[in-house]
Amino acid sequence: MSEMRTSLLGAALVAIGPITMALYTPAMPVLAEAFGTSQSMIKLTLTAYFAGFALTQLICGPLTDAFGRRPVTLAFLVLYLASTVVATFAPTIEWMIVARTLQGIGASVGVAVSRAIVRDQFTGQTSARIMNTIAMMLAIGPALAPTIGGVTLELFGWREIFWAMLIYGVVLLVVTQVAFRETNPYIDRANLRPRVLLHNYATLLRDPRYMQPSMLVGFGIGTIYTLASVLPFVLIDHVGLTPSQFGFGMMVQSGSFISGTIVTGFAMRRVDAIRLLPFGMTGMVAAAAALLASLSLFPPTFLGVMLPVGAFAFSLAMSLPSVTSAALQGFPRMAGAASALMGFLQFGAGLLGSLIIAALGNPLLGIILVPPAMLFIAVASYLLLGRVNARRVAAAGQG
Template sequence: MTPPRESAPALAPRVVALIPLVLALLSMIGPFSIDTPFPAFAEMGKALEVSSTELQLVVTAYMLAFASMSLFHGPLSDAIGRRPVILGSLAVYAAASVACAFAPSLGWLLVGRIAQGLAAGGSTIVSRTVIRDLFDGPRAQRMMSQVAVIFGVAPAIAPIIGGLLIQVGPWQTVFWFMAVLALLLAVVSAVMLPESHPPERRVPLRVGEIFRGLAEVLRVPAFHRMTWAATLVFGAQFLYIGGASIFVVDLLGEGELDFWKLFVPMIGAMVVGSLASGRFGRTFTSAQLITLGYAVSTLGAVIGVVVALTPAGSVLPWAVVGISFVAFGNGLAFPNIQMLMLDLLPGRRGAVMSASTFVTLVFNAVSAAVVAPYAGGSVLGFAVAAAASVVLGWGCWQWHRVATRRAVPA
């Protein structure tokens, strides 16, 4: 077992054991905030007098704000430390959630969602860098996989929790729950989470330095290849997440409490893949697990298209078999490709994670706003769009492998 770095703070074994849980709960804020309001859309539409198409802006506004601010959370944590960014963003997120609960119109709700998105990245993005700050080798890989497990569970449980909340209260209850969750996580983080980025490792807190760090990341070709591989393959899965209300309700004819029929098998498969990634981390390299994962995702994309061409494509559980295989492959690959990206520039880990997250979020926001409604005309439309995304992502990873082999001297 690889010990923590010498320059990292000394941690008690009990604290070390709890770090993955705390970080995973922090990282789940982002995806949790996307999916939790879905079951409340019908009630929100009636109360705010808007259509389901207009309510898609609740997702898009949040994600675009998340993407915009994600460029700065990581570099900011490189300059002032991880804890201040995490705790400050949770406080702002809680206040924004309260504002959403009091929103009298869609316009004001979107303002609150934008504020939520601006704050959510502080915990979701920066929490990933803490593991790589503190640990090396297989231990870091296993912890990243453990975080990915709970991170993956968030989209599955979010609509379930949202559905239960609107059974006991109005749609505003969903946002009150988000506010309470953020405050609880702030308390837990303040008590349990060490500062993993000591002053001697920090960069100057200057606007120019923040942009210089991002520019340094963007000059690395491997960053672009790996970021787009991860973004495109995960984008196939997010197509179903962002378009869940269309896929589950409009195409499959299910109700507001039935989102679990999509999310449980899909996210469950991703969790199993993440567990497998952690288990096989000592046997296989990260690159080998990524290659295997994306091969499985490609197989799942093909299965999804084939099933969608048959009558079974509009019937559960067959309608989600293909995307569940895609999710399993993502679970194998995603923790490992993030580890490789974080090692590209050890002094700029926050900037690396911010830039990567920005690309992923912008792509997913466009997917939710444009691709999902367009593909939403049929189950086959979803399957074909997802397959195209997976194949492009798999191609980016193969490109990276070839480029890496050519870069190694003979």
């Protein structure tokens, strides 16, 4: 497929996961009343989605290595549509939890396949450019979707939010059927054998060339998803925004990320993407410190929360293209597994962050402690694994 088609298809596929997660968040405070249940049970629907999405990554990627990217994508999208119908008409909170779990499983194909089809066809700066486009959608989804979800909730109701997901899923299924050309040149069903599967993942987990960028991507994007789970309660319950105001307020995050990807795109015309990474990581650490200081020292305000979040989103956008390409570059025969493990790390980090915040029982305390800690871990792990990789290369050179 051409660079343009790969960019657009990859962006559309990768967006389904974060859109399905974040479109729903403005309705979470309302759903407790609608189902006659507690906020903890409503938060469990988001946790169930995270779990289905993150865990399925680990099998979805190898499935695309074994059977091809296209047929696996179509099958998972059909599951996504069926589960969205169940969620739309869910009569109880238990049905909603089941539907959200299945939605997460179906949507997991987007992240795994979008990166793999880039690795199948492109390397270097071309790969980084496409990853920049895909990264834009990966972060715009959870940032822009609450705006749409909040407006839909106020104009219509919570069930119509799932109708919006259903429409997106149908359009994506049709586009995939028509425009997706198989890109995997190494289709091999042996990739699904348990021994091969475990060997592939063990190879990736032991290799600092893979883990160094993947940890930065995982905890960086995981912070986006953790914020999506806690910001509705902070901005609506503590700051006092309405659901629609919250949705529009989240455009600070999406606008900052879009700005970051635009700046990164222009910069990559002059310099290699990797040279932008130090600026991105420095910005992420500064944003984490600003969020921690703002909410620790002053009462919560919209600007006190969203200015650091916007700075983080801009900085993350500068970091993603180079590290995403670097993580996948050395593993052409297991690109699906490599992409899937990266997706597992980012949604696993998001799930872990959300669970810790839920366990704390205080959204304000959670946003003060957890997202900044995740960003510090992202940058620290990149620097430490970089040293491990450098020592490994030096030892190999001496040998």
